[in-house]
Amino acid sequence: MRFKKSLISIFTLSSFIGLQTFLPSEKAFAAKINCESPVHRGKHKDCLDKDGKPKRKEIIDPETGLSIVEMESDILWNRIPRRNRVPYGQIVKATSGFDGTTEYVVYDRNYKFRYPYESTVFTKWSSDYIRGIWLLKAGCGLISCAAGYEAGGGDLPSPLEVKFAGQTYSLYGNDGQFMLPNKLVNDIKNTKTFDGLSIRVDRTVVPIGEKTVEMLSLLYKKSIKKWDLPKISLKIKNVKNKPSIKEIAGNSLPSVVTIRAANSQGTGFFITDEGTLLTNRHVVSGSYNKEIRIETVSGRSYTGKVTYVSREDDFAIIDVNGVDLPKALPICYSNYPTAGEDVIALGSPRGLTNTVTRGIVSALRRSNNDFDSFAMTGSALIQTDAAINPGNSGGPLLNENGEVIGVNTFGQTSSQGLNFAVSIVDIMQQLKVQRPGGLDALEMNLNQCGNKFNEKVL
Incomplete structure (x- = not known):
C-alpha cells in the first residue's frame, strides 16, 4: 500500500513537471514596457x-x-x-x-x-x-x-x-x-x-x-580627432620702424576678424594672404565640423572651416573662403620679445569689435603646471599688462612695429593686469613652418623678426 502511494506521488509529480514544461512562464506573460508611451513614461519602475x-x-x-x-x-x-x-x-x-x-x-x-x-x-x-x-x-x-x-x-x-x-x-x-x-x-x-x-x-x-x-x-x-599638419607658407612683409599706435591700428585691424562659432565668440587674424586664419582652440571648440562665420572690420562676412587644432598650445587654424580676403599680418617668426617692450593687443572683448589696448611685456615665461590648460609644459608664454578680456581670445599681440609676437589667450581673472599670450614662435615651430625666403633671407637685411623695414608702409 505504501509502495502504491509512492508510485502515485511520483506519477503526480512527474506529470506536474511535464505540464510546467508546456505552460508559459510568468516572465513570458509579462508585457514589454514601452517607456516612450504616455502611460509609462516617467512612471513605471x-x-x-x-x-x-x-x-x-x-x-x-x-x-x-x-x-x-x-x-x-x-x-x-x-x-x-x-x-x-x-x-x-x-x-x-x-x-x-x-x-x-x-x-x-x-x-x-x-x-x-x-x-x-x-x-x-x-x-x-x-x-x-x-x-x-x-x-x-x-x-x-x-x-x-x-x-x-x-x-x-x-x-x-x-x-x-x-x-x-x-x-x-x-x-x-x-x-x-x-x-x-x-x-x-x-x-x-x-x-x-x-x-x-x-x-x-x-x-x-x-x-x-x-x-x-x-x-x-x-x-x-x-x-578625439587626429589632425594632419597644414601646409603653411609665410611671406616676408614690409613694416615701418616704430610707427605710431594709430598707424599700427590702421594697418592691422583690417586683418583682424571676429569669429562666431557655435556658442562662443572670439578673435582671429590672417597669417597668409590666401585665407589662413589663426585663433585659439577654445574659440572654435564644438564647431570642428561646421562652417564658421568670419566678420571683418569693414563689415564683410566670410565662412571658414577648421583645418587644424592643437591640443598642446591652444590654437587652431581656419581656412577662409571668399574673394578679396584681407592681407596677412607680419609675423615675428624668429625672435622672442623681452621684458619692457611695448605691445598692443587687438580683439573683440565682450563682443566690442576692433578694440585696441596697449601695454608692455611684463615677462617671458615658460609654461608649467599652472598653465597646462593653455600651453604644453616648456612653451613660451608672454605675460603682459595689456588688457585681455573674454572675446580677445585668439587675437594678435603686436610689438612696436606691428608684428605678431603672440596669440592672446587669457587674462588671469583673479588678478588685474595679469594677462598672457602664447608665443607665435612656438606656434610656428609646432606647425613646422619654414623660414620665409630660405637661405636667401640671410642676405635681405631683415630686422630681428624676419621682416623688412620700409618707411613707405602706410
Whole structure:
C-alpha cells in the first residue's frame, strides 16, 4: 500500500513537471514596457533610473561606435539642472537645434558634506572643456539637506583646481568654463581605475563620480580627432620702424576678424594672404565640423572651416573662403620679445569689435603646471599688462612695429593686469613652418623678426 502511494506521488509529480514544461512562464506573460508611451513614461519602475528620473534611450552612435543618449544642447542645464533632468554618468550626443552643431559630453552631479554645509557641483565634461556651477546649502542635518537653504554658489570660480592621478591643475576660464589640459585628458583616457578625479570649490574638495570618469575614458578614446599638419607658407612683409599706435591700428585691424562659432565668440587674424586664419582652440571648440562665420572690420562676412587644432598650445587654424580676403599680418617668426617692450593687443572683448589696448611685456615665461590648460609644459608664454578680456581670445599681440609676437589667450581673472599670450614662435615651430625666403633671407637685411623695414608702409 505504501509502495502504491509512492508510485502515485511520483506519477503526480512527474506529470506536474511535464505540464510546467508546456505552460508559459510568468516572465513570458509579462508585457514589454514601452517607456516612450504616455502611460509609462516617467512612471513605471523599469523606465526610471536609480535617482527616480526617466531613463533616456541609448543608441549606438554611427560616428564613434559609442553607446550614447541624444539630447538638445540649447537647454540651460547649468542654470536649472534639476528641471532639465540631464542624464548623469552617460555619454551624451548634444545637438543644437539652432545651428546643428554637435558635441559629445558627460554630465556629472556630486556632493560634499561638511557640517553644517553641503556643496553640490554640477559639471559638463567634453574632450575640450569642463563647465559647471556649484550650490552651497546651509543648515544641513547629518542625513539630508532637503530642509537646508542656499547660502552661496554660481559659476565655477577661476582659477579652478582639478586633481587626477596625483597631479593638480590650475585652470583659468570665464563664465564657469575651463579648457582641459591635454595631459589631464590623456591621463583620463588611459586610466585603468575610475576614482580619484576631483575639483576644489570654495575650499571644499568635491569628487567626480567614478561612472563619469569611466564614460570620459571611453569618450576620449573614441571622439578625439587626429589632425594632419597644414601646409603653411609665410611671406616676408614690409613694416615701418616704430610707427605710431594709430598707424599700427590702421594697418592691422583690417586683418583682424571676429569669429562666431557655435556658442562662443572670439578673435582671429590672417597669417597668409590666401585665407589662413589663426585663433585659439577654445574659440572654435564644438564647431570642428561646421562652417564658421568670419566678420571683418569693414563689415564683410566670410565662412571658414577648421583645418587644424592643437591640443598642446591652444590654437587652431581656419581656412577662409571668399574673394578679396584681407592681407596677412607680419609675423615675428624668429625672435622672442623681452621684458619692457611695448605691445598692443587687438580683439573683440565682450563682443566690442576692433578694440585696441596697449601695454608692455611684463615677462617671458615658460609654461608649467599652472598653465597646462593653455600651453604644453616648456612653451613660451608672454605675460603682459595689456588688457585681455573674454572675446580677445585668439587675437594678435603686436610689438612696436606691428608684428605678431603672440596669440592672446587669457587674462588671469583673479588678478588685474595679469594677462598672457602664447608665443607665435612656438606656434610656428609646432606647425613646422619654414623660414620665409630660405637661405636667401640671410642676405635681405631683415630686422630681428624676419621682416623688412620700409618707411613707405602706410
